[in-house]
Amino acid sequence: MLLKLLYDFAHSRRLLDDLAFAKKPVRWIIPLDSTGKLVGAGPIETLGQKDRGKECSTPQTSRPKNAGGIAEFLTDNLTGIFGLDADPEKENCC
Numbered sequence: 001m002l003l004k005l006l007y008d009f010a011h012s013r014r015l016l017d018d019l020a021f022a023k024k025p026v027r028w029i030i031p032l033d034s035t036g037k038l039v040g041a042g043p044i045e046t047l048g049q050k051d052r053g054k055e056c057s058t059p060q061t062s063r064p065k066n067a068g069g070i071a072e073f074l075t076d077n078l079t080g081i082f083g084l085d086a087d088p089e090k091e092n093c094c
Contacts, residue, residue, distance in 0.1 A: 023057060024056065025054065026056045
């Protein structure tokens with residue numbers, strides 16, 4: 001009985017979740033082969049709520065994101081992954 005209550009408590013506080021992963025909306029999937037070359041016709045758009053992409057379990061960094069230049073492993077925005085900006089007129093710092 002006590003074990004069941006402890007399990008329910010841990011489950012309600014999300015203490016059993018995998019801390020290395022977090023749910024994050026992923027809007028585009030870019031298929032690559034083992035050498036890093038683009039596979040197929042190019043990026044694939046996923047469907048999610050409010051044009052944010054599909055919620056996926058993604059690896060998360062343990063480094064603080066406000067340090068600058070820290071990209072989420074395999075899942076970040078255009079600037080974080082490729083060093084590009086969605087606004088082509090804006091100058092890149094790199």
